[in-house]
Amino acid sequence: MTYIHDTIEELKQTSPAQTEFYQAVEDVLESLEPLLEQNPHYREQAILARIVEPERQIMFRVPWMDDEGRVQVNKGYRIEFNSALGPYKGGLRFHPSVNGSIIKFLGFEQIFKNALTGLPIGGGKGGANFNPKGKSNAEIMRFCQSFMSELFRHIGPTTDVPAGDIGVGTRELGYLFGQYKRLANQFDGVLTGKGLAWGGSFVRKEATGYGCVYFANYMLADRDHDLKDKRCAVSGSGNVAIYTMEKLYELGAKPVTCSDSSGTIYHDQGIDLDLVKQLKEQRNERLEKYLETHSSATYTPREDYPSDGHQVWRYEVDLAFPCATQNEVTRADIECLLENGCIAITEGANMPLTESAFDTVQESQIAYGPGKASNAGGVATSQLEMAQNASMQRWTFEQVDERLQQVMKTIYKDISRTAEEFGKPGQLVLGANIAGFRKVADAMLEQGLV
Ligand SMILES: NC(=O)C1=CN([C@@H]2O[C@H](COP(=O)(O)OP(=O)(O)OC[C@H]3O[C@@H](n4cnc5c(N)ncnc54)[C@H](O)[C@@H]3O)[C@@H](O)[C@H]2O)C=CC1
Numbered sequence: 001m002t003y004i005h006d007t008i009e010e011l012k013q014t015s016p017a018q019t020e021f022y023q024a025v026e027d028v029l030e031s032l033e034p035l036l037e038q039n040p041h042y043r044e045q046a047i048l049a050r051i052v053e054p055e056r057q058i059m060f061r062v063p064w065m066d067d068e069g070r071v072q073v074n075k076g077y078r079i080e081f082n083s084a085l086g087p088y089k090g091g092l093r094f095h096p097s098v099n100g101s102i103i104k105f106l107g108f109e110q111i112f113k114n115a116l117t118g119l120p121i122g123g124g125k126g127g128a129n130f131n132p133k134g135k136s137n138a139e140i141m142r143f144c145q146s147f148m149s150e151l152f153r154h155i156g157p158t159t160d161v162p163a164g165d166i167g168v169g170t171r172e173l174g175y176l177f178g179q180y181k182r183l184a185n186q187f188d189g190v191l192t193g194k195g196l197a198w199g200g201s202f203v204r205k206e207a208t209g210y211g212c213v214y215f216a217n218y219m220l221a222d223r224d225h226d227l228k229d230k231r232c233a234v235s236g237s238g239n240v241a242i243y244t245m246e247k248l249y250e251l252g253a254k255p256v257t258c259s260d261s262s263g264t265i266y267h268d269q270g271i272d273l274d275l276v277k278q279l280k281e282q283r284n285e286r287l288e289k290y291l292e293t294h295s296s297a298t299y300t301p302r303e304d305y306p307s308d309g310h311q312v313w314r315y316e317v318d319l320a321f322p323c324a325t326q327n328e329v330t331r332a333d334i335e336c337l338l339e340n341g342c343i344a345i346t347e348g349a350n351m352p353l354t355e356s357a358f359d360t361v362q363e364s365q366i367a368y369g370p371g372k373a374s375n376a377g378g379v380a381t382s383q384l385e386m387a388q389n390a391s392m393q394r395w396t397f398e399q400v401d402e403r404l405q406q407v408m409k410t411i412y413k414d415i416s417r418t419a420e421e422f423g424k425p426g427q428l429v430l431g432a433n434i435a436g437f438r439k440v441a442d443a444m445l446e447q448g449l450v
């Protein structure tokens with residue numbers, strides 16, 4: 001459709017050199033053709049041109065001092081993308097690869113993901129090109145304090161509520177929250193993923209991984225499969241990967257791989273999750289150390305990966321769960337998964353498939369849970385944390401987990417129904433993009449020229 005094509009071309013002119021952002025925009029817009037044909041008012045009201053433009057983009061200097069007394073400077077970002085459905089909501093990423101394009105793609109995805117939860121949250125994302133690897137605890141604290149010294153004036157419990165993402169966990173959120181409190185003189189729900197003793201919610205830590213597996217379970221059930229005894233490839237070994245593996249074990253499946261940015265572990269008898277938690281959550285070690293306890297496992301260092309992809313996807317598995325980062329699955333990886341009999345891919349990470357991997361999946365018959373639906377459990381539970389903070393209540397682990405399961409079921413049903421409505425049953429990408437877009441676009445139209 002030329003309207004969609006023209007919007008994407010215009011975006012490339014006005015926001016140059018933002019490859020990941022174009023990739024995320026193309027994924028959403030290219031699904032919208034049947035909806036736009038049915039509803040000409042979206043075009044008349046220039047809704048596409050409005051929705052791809054963030055409401056506000058904040059970029060700032062983050063100066064801090066390292067342990068040697070040297071001054072360091074990083075770039076900080078917060079993209080407040082869309083507030084049609086509620087306050088901006090989305091994580092903060094600290095990773096050396098962070099730039100305007102990465103934060104914009106993440107913020108754009110977040111708009112539709114948050115809409116799919118059915119909860120009143122808009123979309124935003126932020127972060128810095130800061131590399132936490134090898135930094136001391138004191139350096140991390142000083143960086144977080146400097147980052148928040150600027151960010152605090154832009155956020156608030158009903159304005160913009162950041163959370164964690166890659167490189168930002170409970171420790172970093174603690175330092176960020178401490179600095180916010182000193183500057184704003186407020187103890188409120190301005191960040192989510194907080195420690196349980198200072199306003200955090202049960203299940204937030206586990207929510208993205210658990211939610212992803214709940215989603216996979218609903219998707220498989222609809223295709224007369226279940227998780228029992230399924231061999232699973234999981235990538236990453238951070239927050240999302242660990243709690244994906246935990247729930248897979250609980251529901252009878254067996255994760256046989258995990259990875260970090262240095263290499264991949266394959267363990268045929270099943271990944272030793274207690275050991276991975278020790279290595280990653282407590283000791284901050286590389287996965288290679290896994291071999292010191294399990295010599296029967298295989299470790300492949302990154303430099304020995306196949307030239308066209310990633311080792312983690314090159315084993316015989318039934319299910320795949322990319323849980324590390326964007327563009328971590330190539331076309332060759334997908335071909336290998338398909339040849340090895342994999343029946344479903346469920347995304348824990350945001351946009352983990354390269355464009356050609358995505359096209360290959362779309363052409364295949366494999367069940368595919370797109371991240372904006374399947375990893376929405378994290379942000380949904382963040383909203384439950386906001387609700388608990390605002391009402392000064394604390395719900396039990398079981399109550400929050402029950403709500404999380406309900407949200408994931410509703411998302412699955414909503415996107416499946418939408419795919420059917422547009423004559424493409426089972427096409428969850430189309431279902432997720434149309435269902436998410438429609439909620440946001442309709443709210444924007446009702447709010448006037450915003
Ligand atoms: N934390 C959350 O609640 C949510 C996270 N996500 C997404 O899940 C993914 C993982 O995030 P978290 O587990 O929170 O982060 P994390 O920092 O806890 O873990 C990230 C993992 O990915 C690996 N990784 C990072 N960059 C990599 C690279 N270039 N190559 C290979 N491995 C790499 C790291 O070694 C680590 O194992 C990201 O795409 C994030 O945006 C999505 C929804 C919510």
Ligand SMILES: O=C(O)CCC(=O)C(=O)O
Pocket residue numbers: 089090091092110113161162163164165192350375376378379380382
């Ligand atoms: O919990 C949140 O607010 C953010 C989660 C997030 O960053 C994501 O869904 O990608």
